[in-house]
Every structure is written in structure tokens, then in C-alpha cells.
Amino acid sequence: MIDVYTVKFKSQDFNEYFQLVSDASVMEMITERxxxxxxxxxxxxxxxxxxxLNDNFGHFKILTVSSNEFVGLAKLVLNEENKVEAELGYMILPLYWGKGIASHVARKLIGHAKQQESLEKVVAIIDPKNIPSRKILINNGFVSKEFKDFDGLPGEILALELP
Incomplete structure (x- = not known):
């Protein structure tokens, strides 16, 4: 596995962000475009x-430890209406798919969430066809809660209750 770390996105990081979201294969299971x-x-x-909004939550760049190459985005975002809940997510550039990075990042984000005493639950929303992400979440204790339409796109909500 490639060793990675995360840092919060900064205003000068738009090009990396755009590299990710402008890639149709990355966005296929998110926005379908x-x-x-x-x-x-x-x-x-x-x-x-x-x-x-909060030092402990937000959107993070995923970078390689060896060369600081941009790998993708990780998020742990506090629900502003229900502050005991956060949403976990990640997007990885295709070059890095299948290398265990999403699993590693998910574990790191879950560990970080467990350290936040105010949090009771972490949720993740995926395309029901995204079997690799579903597997990562289930393997980390998430449970399927419901299937829902998100602006015309299918979604499955999975949740992890924190101790």
C-alpha cells in the first residue's frame, strides 16, 4: 500500500480539487458526470x-508521504444542524484505485471521529452500485440504514454509531 497523509485543503489547492472533480471516472459514482x-x-x-467552521472537521487533501503527490480528497464534515453527527467521504484519483488508500483513509477518519467526544454517529452516502466503497464501510462497522434519492441520483446511507 502507498503511505498517505491528509491536510486540510487551502485556497491555493483549487487545481488539485479540479483535477479530481473534473475526472468523469472519479465522479461516476458521485454525480454521474x-x-x-x-x-x-x-x-x-x-x-x-x-x-x-471547525478545526477538527472539513475537507482534506490526500497526499503520498514519499513525494507529496496529490491522491484525492477525504472529508469528515460536521452536520451543522445535528452537531453529534459527521459525514465521512473520499474520492481517489484512478491512478491510485485498488491500492488500499480509501480503506486506510476511512480508518483514519473513523479514528479521528472517535476522538471527538461530541460525536455520536458517522454517516456515509454512496451510490448503491459502488461495491468497493460499500465493502470498505461495512468492514469498518458501518451499517446500511436506507436507500434514498439525492437530486435524482440513487444513494445508500450507511451509519456507524460511535461508543
Whole structure:
């Protein structure tokens, strides 16, 4: 497995973010389409605003330890309406698929969530066809809660109750 670490996205990281969200294969199980530049800029500004809300939560770049290469995005975002819940997610560039990175990042985010005394639950939303992500989440204790439509796209909500 490639050793990786995470750091919060900063305003100068738009190009890495756009590299990820403009890749149709990355976005196939998320939005079913690549995100165009103008939409990505708006999304990135919202991501940056979210990153300012809490030091312990937000959107993180995934980088290789050996060369600081950009691998993808990891998120652990506090639910602003229900502050005892956070959403976990990740997107990995295709070059790094199948190398155990998503599993490693998911474990790190879950470990971080467990250290936050205020959290009671972590949720993840996936495309029901995304079997690899579903497997990662189930292997980390997540349980399927419901299937739901998200803006016309299918979604499965999985949850992990924290001790």
C-alpha cells in the first residue's frame, strides 16, 4: 500500500480539487458526470467556507508521504444542524484505485471521529452500485440504514454509531 497523509485543503489547492472533480471516472459514482470549471469553483469556495467552521472537521487533501503527490480528497464534515453527527467521504484519483488508500483513509477518519467526544454517529452516502466503497464501510462497522434519492441520483446511507 502507498503511505498517505491528509491536510486540510487551502485556497491555493483549487487545481488539485479540479483535477479530481473534473475526472468523469472519479465522479461516476458521485454525480454521474464530471464537474465543469465554473461549477467546481463555486463548490470549492463552499468547501473552503466549510473548512473554516471547525478545526477538527472539513475537507482534506490526500497526499503520498514519499513525494507529496496529490491522491484525492477525504472529508469528515460536521452536520451543522445535528452537531453529534459527521459525514465521512473520499474520492481517489484512478491512478491510485485498488491500492488500499480509501480503506486506510476511512480508518483514519473513523479514528479521528472517535476522538471527538461530541460525536455520536458517522454517516456515509454512496451510490448503491459502488461495491468497493460499500465493502470498505461495512468492514469498518458501518451499517446500511436506507436507500434514498439525492437530486435524482440513487444513494445508500450507511451509519456507524460511535461508543
Amino acid at each position: 464530471a464537474i465543469p470549471m465554473d461549477e467546481a469553483r463555486i463548490d470549492f469556495e463552499q468547501l473552503m467556507e466549510n473548512n473554516k
